[in-house]
Amino acid sequence: MIPVTSFAGKTVAVFGLGGSGLASCHALQAGGAEVIACDDSIDRMVEATQAGFITADLRTVAWGSFAALILTPGVPLTHPAPHWTVVAAKAAGVEVIGDIELFCRERKLHAPDAPFVAITGTNGKSTTTALVAHLMREAGFDTQMGGNIGTAILSLEPPARGRVHVIEMSSYQIDLTPSLDPSVGILLNVTPDHIDRHGTLAHYAAVKERLVAGVQAGGTAIIGVDDDWCSKSADRIEQSGKRVVRVSVEHPLADGLTIRGSTIVRNADGAQSDVVDISGIGSLRGLHNAQNAACASAAALALGVSPAVLQKGLRSFPGLAHRMxxxxxxxxxxxxxxxxxxxxxxxxxxxxxxxxxxxxxxxxxxxxxxxxxxxxxxxxxxxxxxxxxxxxxxxxxxxxxxxxxxxxxxxxxxxxxxxxxxxxxxxxxxxxxxxxxxxxxxxxxxxxxxxxxxxxxxxxxxxxx
The missing domain is CATH 3.90.190.20 (Mur ligase, C-terminal domain)
Structure with missing residues (x-):
């Protein structure tokens, strides 16, 4: 567990008591905060009470006493309409954030140099997250994997030098993480999805872009540029002074990673050099998995993994259940x-x-x-x-x-x-x-x-x- 010390001595409301919500309650309490927990489900309210937390109907409390509202990502923040807790929080001047924001604040307070890889995209983010975590373990890193892929981030071990956190993030989670600052950020692709929760495709794409736009100084933004939204994101982020690694499996690039046959190659200064060979790897079959592998490889290289270890790790990747x-x-x-x-x-x-x-x-x-x-x-x-x-x-x-x-x-x-x-x-x-x-x-x-x-x-x- 990651104790959340940034709210020590303060009162925090938590709405949504599923896996990540309960993990937030435990982490906040361990860090010295007082937690008031709420959910639309009576069963979850009972479970939280049995776990030792104060529960209350947040419609009946004074919001001015709260330092923050920790919102589960499944609850609408903006579209089709803000959840009633969001309306109440904003009326009282209370910030609305999620559990990954709590992680980012703890990392900044206690281990700002700890490696943090954040991954998003409409498709392929779970496979890429699992692959990055696998590669880092193969390279000997203490690797913590979680977020949207299953394990609540605050249930992982705390950030520390030499310990890498590999975190899958949905657009909902990014929306609730205003200080998101990974050392390596990966944006795979953007195609129409979740418009009911973001209003427009442009807003959805802008939320996704925030993950790579926020990479910390000296970090790396890895962006799949085979769709127009991500290609423009790469240009904007590069113009802001951040290091960008472009990845394409469909088009040639003057600078970035592409595919030649079954080989991921690096293009730079008019020359190509082989990075890794993905031929015969059943868990990475298909052009979409070539993109996943290229982005994961770029992340591992950015964190100091050698090409030889990278190649071995790719060949031993078992893949994810239910995904090819x-x-x-x-x-x-x-x-x-x-x-x-x-x-x-x-x-x-x-x-x-x-x-x-x-x-x-x-x-x-x-x-x-x-x-x-x-x-x-x-x-x-x-x-x-x-x-x-x-x-x-x-x-x-x-x-x-x-x-x-x-x-x-x-x-x-x-x-x-x-x-x-x-x-x-x-x-x-x-x-x-x-x-x-x-x-x-x-x-x-x-x-x-x-x-x-x-x-x-x-x-x-x-x-x-």
Whole structure:
């Protein structure tokens, strides 16, 4: 745990008592603050009371006594309308911040030179976060990983010289971290997302940019420049005097990291030099993972990891569950769990990574359907459609891709495995990348992916990868 000493002797309100909220309560109390905790859920209020915290309905208290409101990132700060706690705090002149802001203040007070890597982007941030943490561990660093990837940041060990914190940040978390100042900041990409919480794409992109714009003096901003929003961000941040490393997997760069075949190369002063080779690394398959690997490599190099250790670390990276996860093989057939592919853009990255695909898709459909995936249809040997979206997806695929409406995941896995085995292809791939949310049949994408894994490993002759 990281005791929050910056509010010692003061009273702090905490709204939202999930994992990060309760961690904030414990950290503030350990640092000498008095905590008043609140949540819309009575069960969470009871849990906080049982944990020894003072709980109260914040509608009934005097806000002038609070030094700050610590807000869970799941609660609207600005759009579609500020949460009532935000309105009350601003009316009383009380600052509204999040748990990562508390971390930043503790780091500045006690260990300002401690390495701090912050990662954001619309897509790929969890894989990149896990990869950076893996590389730093392989290099012998005491590595703490958390934030949006799962572990609340204040539940980690405190900042210290030689201890690196690798933190995934959502746009909601960035919005609540006004003094965000990583030693290395990574912005992977910006595509339309979370507009309901930010109002416009321009505001969403501006929030994302703050993570790399805030890198501390002498630090490094690593920016994927394959979209216009991030390309302009890189230009602005460089003009402000910060060190910027640009990364592209789609375009040549005069200065920055690019991809040549399966090699990440550094471009500088008109010359190229090899950095690392990512060929044959199953957990980093696909152009999107090449970007993740290049950005993670740039971060590790900025923190002093040698190219040899970097190469070894990339080759031993196991990947993340449900994100292009290689589950098993049955003869020549590879089974891949990409249950995190919950929209067409994410599914496109998976479909672009293979050739002979037996595609399991469907679930609770998102706006836009799968028409945008048409360029990948020639790669698909058969589609096995499940959930609410099955009929709509069938209409899109009709006459273009052979398909069946499997309805359920167990039928889809069995039939896709049968057809892949009978196809006589060199390396057929049974790919779960649903392009849909899971909520019609599964509580979340993790449960859907776990079920896929169970079904695959139960097939005759399957060996785990």
């Amino acid at each position: 996860e290689q589950v098993g093989r049955q003869g020549a057939t590879l089974f891949v769990n990409d249950s995190k592919g919950t929209n067409a853009d994410a599914a496109a990255k998976a479909l672009s990574s293979f050739n002979d695909i037996f595609w399991i898709a469907g679930g609770k459909q998102k706006e836009g359907g799968i028409m945008s995936l048409a360029e990948f249809f020639p790669r698909i040997r058969g589609a096995y459609l499940i959930g609410e979206a099955a009929n709509d997806f069938a209409q899109t695929l009709d006459g273009k891709v052979p398909y069946e409406i499997s309805v359920s995941l167990d039928v889809a896995v069995a039939n896709a495995a049968r057809d892949a085995a009978e196809a006589g292809l060199a390396e057929p791939v049974v790919l779960l990348s649903p392009a849909c949310a899971s909520f019609d049949q599964f509580r979340n994408f993790e449960i859907r992916g776990d079920r896929f894994r169970e079904l695959v490993l139960a097939l005759d002759g399957v060996r785990a990868v």
